[in-house]
Amino acid sequence: MWKSWRTRIAMFLAVLGPGFITANVDNDAGGIYTYSQAGARWGYLPLWTLIPITIALILVQEMCSRMGAVSGKGLSDLIREEFGLRITFVVMALLVLVNLTNVMANFAGIASSLELFHVSRYISVPLGALGIWLLIVKGNYQSAEKIFLFACIFYVSYIISGILVKPNWTEAAIHSFRPVVMLDRDYIEMLIGMVGTTIAPWMQFYLQAAVVEKGITAKEYANSRVEVIFGCIVTDVVAFFIIVSCAGAIWANGPRDIHDATEAARGLLPFGQYAYLLFSAGLLNASVFAACILPLSTAYTVCEGLGFESGVDKRFHEAPIFYWLYTLLIVIGGAVVLLPGFPLVRMILFSQVINGVLLPIVLIFMILLANNRRIMQGWVNSRFYNFAAWITVIVMIGLSLALAGISVRSL
Amino acid sequence: MAESLLYFTELLGLPVLDVRGRRIGRVRDAALVPLIHPARIDRFLVGGGWAWLTIRYDQIASISLDGIRLSQENLTPYHSDEYMLRIGRDLLDQQIIDVNGRKVVRVTDVTFERRNFNGNGNGGNGHGGISEDPNCLYILEVDVGIRSIVRRLLQGVIPARWIRGLQRTIPPKSIRWEFCNIVEADPQRRLRLNISHEKLERIHPADLADIFEELGPAEREAIFESIDSEVAAEALSEIDPKMQASILESLEPEKAADIVEEMAPDEAADVLKGLEESTSEEILDEMEVAPESEVRELLEFKEDTAGGMMNTEYISLHEGATVEDALRALRGNEDQLESLNSLYLVDSEGRLTGTVPVARLFVAANGKFLKELAAETLISASVDEKQDDVTERFDKYNLLALPIVDEERRLTGVITADDIISVLRHK
Numbered sequence: 001m002w003k004s005w006r007t008r009i010a011m012f013l014a015v016l017g018p019g020f021i022t023a024n025v026d027n028d029a030g031g032i033y034t035y036s037q038a039g040a041r042w043g044y045l046p047l048w049t050l051i052p053i054t055i056a057l058i059l060v061q062e063m064c065s066r067m068g069a070v071s072g073k074g075l076s077d078l079i080r081e082e083f084g085l086r087i088t089f090v091v092m093a094l095l096v097l098v099n100l101t102n103v104m105a106n107f108a109g110i111a112s113s114l115e116l117f118h119v120s121r122y123i124s125v126p127l128g129a130l131g132i133w134l135l136i137v138k139g140n141y142q143s144a145e146k147i148f149l150f151a152c153i154f155y156v157s158y159i160i161s162g163i164l165v166k167p168n169w170t171e172a173a174i175h176s177f178r179p180v181v182m183l184d185r186d187y188i189e190m191l192i193g194m195v196g197t198t199i200a201p202w203m204q205f206y207l208q209a210a211v212v213e214k215g216i217t218a219k220e221y222a223n224s225r226v227e228v229i230f231g232c233i234v235t236d237v238v239a240f241f242i243i244v245s246c247a248g249a250i251w252a253n254g255p256r257d258i259h260d261a262t263e264a265a266r267g268l269l270p271f272g273q274y275a276y277l278l279f280s281a282g283l284l285n286a287s288v289f290a291a292c293i294l295p296l297s298t299a300y301t302v303c304e305g306l307g308f309e310s311g312v313d314k315r316f317h318e319a320p321i322f323y324w325l326y327t328l329l330i331v332i333g334g335a336v337v338l339l340p341g342f343p344l345v346r347m348i349l350f351s352q353v354i355n356g357v358l359l360p361i362v363l364i365f366m367i368l369l370a371n372n373r374r375i376m377q378g379w380v381n382s383r384f385y386n387f388a389a390w391i392t393v394i395v396m397i398g399l400s401l402a403l404a405g406i407s408v409r410s411l
Numbered sequence: 412m413a414e415s416l417l418y419f420t421e422l423l424g425l426p427v428l429d430v431r432g433r434r435i436g437r438v439r440d441a442a443l444v445p446l447i448h449p450a451r452i453d454r455f456l457v458g459g460g461w462a463w464l465t466i467r468y469d470q471i472a473s474i475s476l477d478g479i480r481l482s483q484e485n486l487t488p489y490h491s492d493e494y495m496l497r498i499g500r501d502l503l504d505q506q507i508i509d510v511n512g513r514k515v516v517r518v519t520d521v522t523f524e525r526r527n528f529n530g531n532g533n534g535g536n537g538h539g540g541i542s543e544d545p546n547c548l549y550i551l552e553v554d555v556g557i558r559s560i561v562r563r564l565l566q567g568v569i570p571a572r573w574i575r576g577l578q579r580t581i582p583p584k585s586i587r588w589e590f591c592n593i594v595e596a597d598p599q600r601r602l603r604l605n606i607s608h609e610k611l612e613r614i615h616p617a618d619l620a621d622i623f624e625e626l627g628p629a630e631r632e633a634i635f636e637s638i639d640s641e642v643a644a645e646a647l648s649e650i651d652p653k654m655q656a657s658i659l660e661s662l663e664p665e666k667a668a669d670i671v672e673e674m675a676p677d678e679a680a681d682v683l684k685g686l687e688e689s690t691s692e693e694i695l696d697e698m699e700v701a702p703e704s705e706v707r708e709l710l711e712f713k714e715d716t717a718g719g720m721m722n723t724e725y726i727s728l729h730e731g732a733t734v735e736d737a738l739r740a741l742r743g744n745e746d747q748l749e750s751l752n753s754l755y756l757v758d759s760e761g762r763l764t765g766t767v768p769v770a771r772l773f774v775a776a777n778g779k780f781l782k783e784l785a786a787e788t789l790i791s792a793s794v795d796e797k798q799d800d801v802t803e804r805f806d807k808y809n810l811l812a813l814p815i816v817d818e819e820r821r822l823t824g825v826i827t828a829d830d831i832i833s834v835l836r837h838k
Contacts, residue, residue, distance in 0.1 A: 072627035077517075080504050085519060085563050217628065217657045307517030307555055 015224045017145050018210035019065060021293070022203050023057070023231030024152045027238050028290030029109025029261060030102065030348070031197045032283055035239050036264035038190050039246030041255050044168070044175040047243060049191055051176070053198050054236040056392045060363065061228050063370045063381070063389065064204045068211030069221045070379045075208040075362075076305030078369050088305045091365075094358040096325075099202050099298040101351030103333030106294065108344055109287030111337050112262045116280045122338060129334035132292050133327065136312050144292075144312075145210075151289045155238045157282040162241030164275040165268060167248025176240070192403040196352065198239070199396060201362045206297040209304070218379060245279065295329035349407040356404025360397040367393060414575075417474065417548060418559075419498055419521040420566040426478040427457045427466070435486075438479065439463060442495035443550070445605040450588055452523065452548040455479065456489050456497075463489035473544035474525055476571055482546075494603045496593070498550075506626065507553065508592040510610045513618040515625040519559035522585060523548040553591050556584030596629040598636065608634055612642045620649035623658075632661045635670070644673030647682065656685040659694065668697030676702065677722035677830070680709035709824075717801050718794035720834065721815045721824030727755040728781060730764045735777045737767070750827065752811040756781055761821040763791055763814055791816050794823060798834060805831050 027035075038046040064075060071078060080088040110128045111121035135144055182188075207228075216224045250256065250267040258264050265279040296312075299322050303310030309319035316323050336342045367389055370381050381389060425438045436458040444453040455466040464486040472482035496502065502518050509516050528547035554562075558581040565574050592610050595601045611619060611634065623631050623646060635643050635658055647655055647670060659667045659682065671679045671694055683691040683706065695703055705723050712718025724747055726740050737754055744751075754772075756765035765785030775784055791814045792801055804813060805828065815824040 070628075072629075072631075077506075080517065084504055085560065089560070089564055215651060215653045215657075219657070219660070306560060307519060309514075 012223050012226065015214065015216050015220055015227050017149060017214055017227075018068075018207055018216070019061060019224070019228035019231040020152060020234070021145070021148045021231075022061065022207040022210065023228075023235040024155060024238075025206075025286075025290050025293045026057075026198060026200065026203060026235050027155065027242075027286055028102070028294075029106045029283065029287040031239070032109075032242060032286055033258075033261040033264075034190075034193050034197045035242040036246045036261055037258055038194060039243035040250040040258045040264060040267065042187065042190060043247040043251035043255065044171045044244070045180050045187075046190060046194060047172060047175040047240065048177065048179045049194055050236045050240055050243075053195055054232055056195075056396065057199055057232045057235070058229050059385075059389050059392050060199055060204065060366070061207055061232060062225060063366050064208040065211045065216075065224050065228050066221060066379055067366075067370055067376065068208040069216045069224055070218045070377065071375050072212055074212055074301065074304050075205045075366070075369075076301045078375060079365055080305050080307075082369060082372065082375075083365065085306075091358065091361060092302045092305050094354050094361075095201060095205070096298060096302060096329075098200075098351050098354050098358055099294050100329055100333060101347050102200075102202070103291060103294050103329050104336050104344060105348055106287045106291040107334045107337045109261065109283055110291060112260060113265075113280050113284040113287060116262055116265060125334045125337050128288060128291065129330050132288070132295075133330050135292060136296055136326065137316075137323070140312060148289065148293070151285055152234075154282060154285040155234070157278040157285070158238050158241045158245070161268060161275040161278040161282070162245040162248075164278070165245045165248040165271045167244045168252070172240075172244050172247070189403075189406055192399045192406070195396070195399050196355065196359075196403045198235070199359070201355065201358045202294060202297055202301075204362055204366060205301040206293065209297065209300055221379075245275070249275070291330075291333070295326050295333070298329055299323075299326040349410055352407040353404045356400040356402075356407070359400045360393075363393045363396060415525050415545070416551070417476070417523045417525055418554075418562060419503065419523065420563050421476060421571050422523070422548070423499065424567065425474075425476075427455070428478050428480050429484050430481060432480075434478075435481075436464065440497050440499040441548070442492075442497045444492075444494050445496055446494060446603070449605070450550045451528075452498075452550070454492075454495060457486070458489070465489045468528065468547055471546045473546050474548060475544040493600065496604050502553075502593070506594060506630075508594060508611065508622055509586045509590060510592050510614060511590040512586065513614050513622065515622055516553075516555045516586065518553050518555065520554040520562055521550060522552040522554055524551040550588045552585035552587055554583070554585045557581055558583050559585075594626065594630040594633070596633040598633065601633070601637070608638045612639050616642065616645035617649045619646040623650055624654060628657065628661070631658060635662060636666060640666075640669040641673045643670045648674055648678045652681070652685050655682050659686060660690050664690075664693040664697045667694045671706070672698050672702045675722055675724055676705045676709055677720065677824070679706045680719075681714070683710060684714060712794060715798040716794065717792045717796040717798070717815050717826060718824070720798060720801065720830050721794070721826045722830070723824050725755060725814075725822075725825040726751070727757050727822055730756040730758055730782055732756070732781050733777070734772055734775045734779045734781065734784070737772055737781055738777075741769075741772075750829070752827070753786075753814075754781070755814050755822055755825075756785060757822050760819075763789070763816050763820060763822040765789060766814060790814075791820075792826075793817065801826060802831055802834060 067075065067078065076088065076092065079091060107125055107128070111125050114124040115121060211224065245268060246264050249271055250258070250264065258267065261283050262280065265276055265283065268275040268279050300310055302325060303319070303322045308321040310322040311319060314322070336344065367386070369375060371386065373380055419441070422438055422441060427435045427438060429435055438455055438457055440456040441452045442454040442456065443451070447453055451468060453468050457464045457466055465488070466481065466486055470481055470483040472480040498521055502521065504518065506515050506517050525545040526547050526549055527545045558578050561581060562574055562578055592608065593606050595604060595606050623634070647658065671682065674682065683694065695707065709723065726744055726747065728736060728740055741748065751769055753769060754767045755763060756767065758764050765782060766789060767781050767784050768786060771784045790804065790808055790810065792804060794815055794817055801813065804810065811828050813826045814822055815826060817823050
């Protein structure tokens with residue numbers, strides 16, 4: 001009995017990484033802000049969205065990891081092979097734009113969270129950028145993945161700070177299962193924002209590439225699926241605690257809008273130094289984590305899709321485009337945070353617009369690919385799965401286009 | 412048109428004109444029939460929608476950027492042809508292996524050379540009569556890199572001649588057609604398309620292993636099925652252990668056994684340990700008796716002990732042997748010479764008594780006893796010694812090879828420095 005459990009755990013650990021990391025990076029600086037704002041402004045009301053969001057996230061992520069395991073190819077590879085160079089190029093160009101603004105947002109997260117610890121952004125951002133760059137260029141992916149997995153542990157800080165705030169658990173529990181729909185513009189915007197930050201295009205590319213990189217095969221796939229589902233659930237548990245702590249700390253004392261995640265952290269101060277510190281440390285960790293993964297994932301995805309040499313095991317002159325893209329994303333993403341008067345908020349709104357265009361394309365391609373028998377052989381979507389996936393995708397498309405529309409108006 | 416080159420992107424959409432210069436349709440794809448000719452475009456597919464026509468290469472008078480002129484109009488409707496390698500469908504945007512550059516690349520465009528074909532009477536320039544343009548296309552290169560990407564993105568957006576002017580500023584990156592190896596997972600289609608993997612067999616196994624790691628599982632298995640077992644074995648031992656297992660599991664047990672037989676026994680044992688027991692048993696059953704028993708013996712040892720690391724390929728001689736005997740033994744074991752450092756001396760019970768560095772044989776007289784050439788101190792390890800201790804011993808005594816003995820001090824195997832390097836690297 002013990003032995004069979006031990007082998008089971010060992011087999012799970014062997015595939016641990018891709019799904020778990022992807023899902024956790026999903027709670028990046030932008031995500032934390034969105035959840036904080038939701039909690040601070042609406043209290044426990046938005047909690048009900050987390051269960052449907054988790055299900056949608058699982059559906060989408062599962063397709064990606066399955067495609068990676070069965071085909072042994074990345075999502076951008078498959079898009080290139082099935083839909084041609086032009087479409088791939090457009091998708092890649094949009095992806096670079098969206099991810100660049102995400103990188104900016106996360107460097108802004110690094111800057112503002114460290115400012116809570118009285119570190120100037122003119123020190124934190126350049127050092128952070130250099131560290132991130134070196135980690136990948138001088139290290140290798142296997143060791144980086146271990147560091148990333150370790151970073152996932154720090155998301156626990158949100159759970160602890162959520163508990164320290166002593167929110168109203170009964171209300172939190174009720175609202176987790178009771179959908180509240182209000183025809184209030186701000187409320188609907190908030191809901192769309194939550195869905196939009198949770199399911200993002202880059203995740204699909206990263207997850208599939210990571211599954212391939214890890215050499216997970218169709219045979220081991222059952223374990224990999226458990227890992228993906230587990231990762232998605234953990235993500236939304238963290239999201240739950242972020243909302244709950246902001247609801248308990250800020251909303252309970254008077255609902256209000258907050259303007260960035262550090263404001264949420266300060267709102268936790270009355271509940272003790274620890275709640276505040278943990279929340280800020282969590283933000284720092286999430287920002288650094290996402291600022292590591294996003295540029296790397298972007299460089300990989302673009303180079304694979306367009307057929308350039310890629311990989312951290314190659315030298316600079318062997319894969320120049322890969323390294324330049326990676327370096328530029330970090331340099332630009334970090335530099336704009338240091339530019340006084342850079343319109344970062346406008347950039348993020350702009351990126352949500354592009355996101356609204358890109359996500360539907362990627363999701364539709366994914367379903368088409370996951371149903372392609374030549375690629376997936378016996379592992380194509382089942383009819384029920386397709387039904388669920390299409391509904392998810394159509395809802396996602398509606399929501400992300402709506403978010404894009406709202407963002408266009410506020411631009 | 413001065414330049415004799417034509418790109419596939421330019422060919423696509425080119426108008427096709429009949430004998431009287433009326434337009435029939437546009438080029439939709441072009442195909443090789445590799446069993447007939449490895450590089451000549453044999454068929455052009457013309458039309459739109461469902462009704463495509465096929466033009467044979469010998470029905471064409473001329474090909475230029477302005478269009479394709481026919482010399483003969485008996486065109487047949489296109490129906491899927493298993494013997495065709497269609498450039499647009501089967502080659503463009505797919506992965507192929509660059510045998511010369513030893514890597515997997517993705518095809519962005521294909522460069523043709525326009526040449527005249529004067530084969531069977533009805534071809535040639537005589538029929539069209541209007542232009543001097545050649546009438547046949549031969550694949551020259553497969554294009555990868557930025558130049559071909561720009562070409563493809565702009566094709567149809569701005570005139571082809573402008574693109575040609577523009578792309579001159581970008582350095583080309585192409586692979587000659589002879590060095591391209593197409594990857595096809597379906598064995599029947601591989602036969603019909605005359606695809607062999609012989610070119611791959613010339614690539615160094617370590618490079619070949621890198622190529623395998625870049626391919627998808629289906630393609631990887633297809634190549635393993637068809638290449639020479641010895642090459643496959645060498646490449647397999649360089650591949651990441653997890654992938655080794657999935658490759659062997661996907662092959663037929665007989666083919667897997669052929670490959671495992673060709674591997675060094677210690678590597679074979681390591682690979683088989685990574686498999687599920689039923690699979691490795693199946694493979695062992697298919698193996699020849701001699702290698703099978705050697706591998707089975709090695710399988711008994713724990714992986715992190717000297718026994719699990721050692722190799723059973725070594726040359727041992729009786730302690731009374733002379734240099735002449737040693738040379739004779741070497742001649743009988745030519746396959747081991749590449750990495751041989753030492754010979755081992757044993758007594759009549761098989762117990763290890765000495766180690767002779769091979770280089771000492773060259774400076775010794777033929778009749779000399781090997782015992783006199785043996786290393787001054789005899790360093791060995793026992794089969795159950797821990798991996799870390801073995802590694803330490805290599806470091807301490809600066810060894811290239813270490814003989815391994817069993818409880819009765821009988822020689823059972825050898826650990827070489829390359830085993831130690833891979834142990835250290837995987838830590």
